[in-house]
Amino acid sequence: MELWPAPLATAPLHATVTVPGSKSLSNRYLILAALGSRPVTLVGLLRSRDTDLMMAALESLGVRCQVDTDTDTTVTVTPPSSGRFTGNVNVFCGLAGTVMRFVPGLAMFADGPVHFDGDEQAYARPMKPVLDGLEQLGASVEYHGEIGRLPFTITPPSALPDHRAQVNIDSSGSSQFISGLLLIGSRLPGGLELHHTGEKTPSLPHIRMTVSDVTGAGGDIVADEAARVWAVAPCAMQLPSTVVVEPDLSNAAPFLGAALIAGGSVRVPNWPEATTQPGGLLPGYLADMGAEVSFPVIDGVRYCEVSGTGIIHGLGDFDLTAAGEIAPSLAAILVFADAPTRMIGIGHLRGHETNRLEALVNEITRVGGAAQELPDGLSITPVAQDALHGADMETYADHRMATFAAMLGLRIAGVRVRNVATTRKTLPDFVGMWTAMLS
Incomplete structure (x- = not known):
């Protein structure tokens, strides 16, 4: 201070x-690498508090993030061999919006409840739209403070929806609510149809970034930006073995x-x-x-x-x-x-x-x-x-x-x-x- x-x-x-390296791309690539089935090496990854928090969150869920000590910006991400994330764990988000809004989606595929907390100042940041979306997909959310804010616990559903799940959220407060759901849509057995109910879509380029990154991992998203609807087909995503992060x-x-x-x-x-x-x-x-x-x-x-x-x-x-x-x-x-x-x-x-x-x-x-x-x-x-x-x-x-x-x-x-x-x-x-x- x-x-x-x-x-x-x-x-x-x-x-x-x-x-x-780009924080936005770094943390999206970390999520997508964790959702794959084979190791991915990220070159030029930003090393900062936000990306360190993301790697720590993924490691809590059973993902291995191995940093090359010679470069410090090359990280190899290895997903859990079981294909399931580790439940009954705590995830600390700090003040990182991408951690608190992207990682909760991974809890849908965990083998037990996942508790999320963060810096005291993070308690003021809105979270409800992405959590409403996860509840519509069958998860249950228990709030330990103010509704729609950290801290909270997500319990994954006993079974994921086997049909194309329609989710309706108002993402006017942050594009990250939409991105957080698009990142996991391919992993749902029936895919996802995401409707943004707000009148405006903030930071549309960030959503386009997410769509591009998911597509780069083999995903299939059809975006109707005028109607504010994104359709995600189910598939097994996998980033290339090596990905270079832009500045x-x-x-x-x-x-x-x-x-x-x-x-x-x-x-x-x-x-x-x-x-x-x-x-x-x-x-x-x-x-x-x-x-x-x-x-x-x-x-x-x-x-x-x-x-x-x-x-x-x-x-x-x-x-x-x-x-x-x-x-x-x-x-x-x-x-x-x-x-x-x-x-x-x-x-x-x-x-x-x-x-x-x-x-x-x-x-x-x-x-x-x-x-x-x-x-x-x-x-x-x-x-x-x-x-x-x-x-x-x-x-x-x-x-x-x-x-x-x-x-x-x-x-x-x-x-x-x-x-x-x-x-x-x-x-x-x-x-x-x-x-x-x-x-």
């Missing part, structure tokens, strides 16, 4: 930053965004030509703000390079439904823009590690900026540079609020970040990476 002095940028940047493109946002705030250029290697990650939309957003974006290939490696002059354009009404997870990074840039921005389509951010919309308003206001919550988003109105001032920034145990604060500190002297270590959730050495970028 110590205060970290966020460094001020005293000159234009000129840096190359290598970003670790986390959303975690590239603070570094590439720093080029707009401080000026100069920052580039990130191993940028994919095509991706299901929502962070793949980032270069286009930065270009709209006035950045020069290119994708040079050097010695066979494809980079995303972002250059800025320190002049940043506001975006007016800006629909960020497709990539809400990068909203904190974009908000940090837009504090210094030349015109207001209304980011909409991100009301679901109120249910992340913290209420990110409220937190962003609090922290922008804390440094003298102007921001306001909207029913479905956030408005940011730029103020004069001399109206902004240093402050001790809160992070709310949220890694993206910590990187947001560091970005503000590039142009505002005297910013100190409380509990910057929360970045270990997805960036184990954020402070070292940030310092190296500036030097």
